[in-house]
Amino acid sequence: MRKPSWALLMIAVMMLTGLLAPVAAATAAEKPFAEWLVxxxxxxLERGIQPATLDAALAGVEPIPRVIELDRSQPEFTLTFAQYRERVVPRSRIxxxxQRLAEHRELLEEISRQYGVQPRFIVALWGIETDFGRLTGGxxxxxxxxxxxxxxxxxxxFRGELLNALQILDEGHISPEEMKGSWAGAMGQSQFMPSSFLNFAVDYDGDxxxxxxxxxxxxxASAANYLARSGWRADQTWGRPVRLPAGFDQSLAGLDTRKPIGQWQALGVRRADGSSLPARQLSASIIIPDEGNPQEAFMVYxxxxxxxxxxxxxxxxxAVGLLSDAIAE
Incomplete structure (x- = not known):
């Protein structure tokens, strides 16, 4: 009986361990784009999207090499939280x-009353996602x-998100020419993926x-609706910076550990200025954003x-929490 070759044995092992999945994916991508698009x-069409919508949306569509480059070359370096915060929550953004909170206060407070999300958090998300609508992607x-x-x-x-995007066009919310976003398909001033748009976007102005x-x-309203339907609590904030005691057991840090605020107080955790924690019956966790560096820590709700x-x-x-706090000061 002929023994299986070393190469065949390796292929069998790779199949069992899932190492051939990238090969299978690459094979699927070898189908010509025009054939794939058909x-x-x-x-x-089977999903009910109108032929005229598809004609307008898919006419002349070709792969964008730059999108593949960006997908393949996402940065692998790691920023410390201090570096990240400096980039994402600079003084200019605060x-x-x-200014934007003051400019749109009446509208934001109206939306806040309806959805139960404080205006400062809506503005903070808007600022971090697109610099208040300035950088939405081209x-x-x-x-x-x-x-x-x-x-x-x-x-x-991405096939699912593409079909969702075609549905959005079919419903008449935007034209194909105006449907711009990031290279990965996040759209508009709130940077919703098409699935998030279908689940959470709101026609608040009634047009x-x-x-x-x-x-x-x-x-x-769409940002507020997203948060509200995801479990936002209007009677709570996001969290706060805290000071950890010397010798704090860092195994207690992380979202898997929840304790009442009073228990964290008993363990020596204090506000960043050294004063006592809020006397509220809330469940909280401790986050140390840079592992092993307990000098910067946060209590989160x-x-x-x-x-x-x-x-x-x-x-x-x-960053959203810290920007929202700074905006409201």
């Missing part, structure tokens, strides 16, 4: 946030998502379109966890 169009969303859906690396996810590109009312549903980064959620 199949995509057929699936969209000042602009205060990539055509349909072409970007088609590029990533055909590529194969994360084709299933029949959920316009997160141009309507401040829709942008603010449920609204911090809700912010993580928007972006699963502790750095991002901390």
């Amino acid at each position: 199949e995509l169009r057929a699936e969209a 000042e602009m946030g205060r 990539f055509p969303v349909i072409a970007s998502l088609a590029t990533l859906a055909h590529d194969g690396r994360r084709s299933s996810y 029949g379109r959920r316009d997160i590109w141009n309507s401040r009312a829709d942008v603010f 449920e609204n911090f966890r809700t912010t993580l549903k928007w972006n699963r980064s502790n750095y991002f959620a901390l």
Whole structure:
């Protein structure tokens, strides 16, 4: 009996361990784009998207090489939280946030009453995501998502988002030419992926379109609706900087550990200025953003966890909280 070759044995092992998944993905991407696009169009038609919408959205669509470059070359270096905060919450953004809060106070407070999300958090998210609507991305969303859906690396996810984007066009919320966003398909002043748009975007100004590109009312209400439906608590803040006692057991840090504020007080945790923690019956966790550096720590509540549903980064959620605090000062 002929023994299996070393190469065949290695392939078998790779199949069992899942190491061939990238190879399979690459094979899927080898289908010519034009052929792949015909199949995509057929699936969209089956979902009820109108032929005229597909004609307008897909006419002349070609892969964008720059999108693949950006997807492949996302930075691997790690910033400390202090470096990240300096970039994301600079003094200029705080000042602009205060101006925008004052400028849109009446609208923001109206939306806050309806959705139960404090205005400062809406403005902070707006500021961090797009610098208050200034940097929304210039990539055509349909072409970007088609590029990533055909590529194969994360084709299933981006195919779903592409079909969602086509549905948004079919509902008449925006034109294909105006549907711009990031290279990965995040759209408008709130940088919603198409699935988030369909789930959370709001037509607050009542013009029949959920316009997160141009309507401040829709942008603010959509962000508030996202947070509200994700579990936001209007009677709480996000958290606060704290001072840890000498010898603090760092195994207690992290979202997996929740304790009443009073228990953290008993363990020696204090506000950043050394004063006692709030006398509230809230469950809280301790976050040390740079592992092993307990000199900078935060006590966080449920609204911090809700912010993580928007972006699963502790750095991002901390920046939103800190910017919101600074805007409100």
